[in-house]
Amino acid sequence: MASCPVPSVSSVVAGARQVYRESFGASEPVVAVCAPGRVNLIGEHTDYNQGFVLPMALPLVTVMVGSPTPDRSVSIVTVAEGADEPRRVDFVLPNDSATPIAPGMPKWANYVKGVLQHYRAGPLPGFQAVLASSVPLGGGLSSSASLEVAVYTFLQQLCPDDGDAVSKALACQKAEHTHAGMPCGIMDQFISVLGKDGHALLIDCRSGAVALGPCCV
Numbered sequence: 001m002a003s004c005p006v007p008s009v010s011s012v013v014a015g016a017r018q019v020y021r022e023s024f025g026a027s028e029p030v031v032a033v034c035a036p037g038r039v040n041l042i043g044e045h046t047d048y049n050q051g052f053v054l055p056m057a058l059p060l061v062t063v064m065v066g067s068p069t070p071d072r073s074v075s076i077v078t079v080a081e082g083a084d085e086p087r088r089v090d091f092v093l094p095n096d097s098a099t100p101i102a103p104g105m106p107k108w109a110n111y112v113k114g115v116l117q118h119y120r121a122g123p124l125p126g127f128q129a130v131l132a133s134s135v136p137l138g139g140g141l142s143s144s145a146s147l148e149v150a151v152y153t154f155l156q157q158l159c160p161d162d163g164d165a166v167s168k169a170l171a172c173q174k175a176e177h178t179h180a181g182m183p184c185g186i187m188d189q190f191i192s193v194l195g196k197d198g199h200a201l202l203i204d205c206r207s208g209a210v211a212l213g214p215c216c217v
Contacts (some may be wrong), residue, residue: 066129
């Protein structure tokens, strides 16, 4: 059986940029980021049981393109295949970090809202953005963590945090717990943040210690 070609990151970004122009009637987005999905080589279901896992980042990615707005309004469009309706959400960020950003419908937006809630700097500006992904939703390749990490990386361009990668992964994990209702372990967020092309990431889920090693699959 012939394998399906993997879309290039540049083609996914180009598609997202086109949807941005169509959706917001604006000039080009000023920010474009991406985060990878993953495959796990060793250690299924052991990350939330304090074991060892060995995931590897994939060339499949979630892309987020967008621009800040002058107020606290947020507008996000997704073109990810399989995302539930509606494909656009509009809301206003609360004026203080103590006010929760409530989850709701559509489900895909809850991952975004969770990252906004647990982002480690502020105050965040409003923004308009488009999400696109080559990571199949529900395919076991960690589309959710890829989405969370892409959103966090996007926010880092608008309102920089301290740049700590482990804290970034933990914030994305917390977003999935609180807003998507998924008590996931740390593997997916760690590899999406810390992964490197051509390398697997050995994670000790008891201590959080990690080690990159060359890998060819």
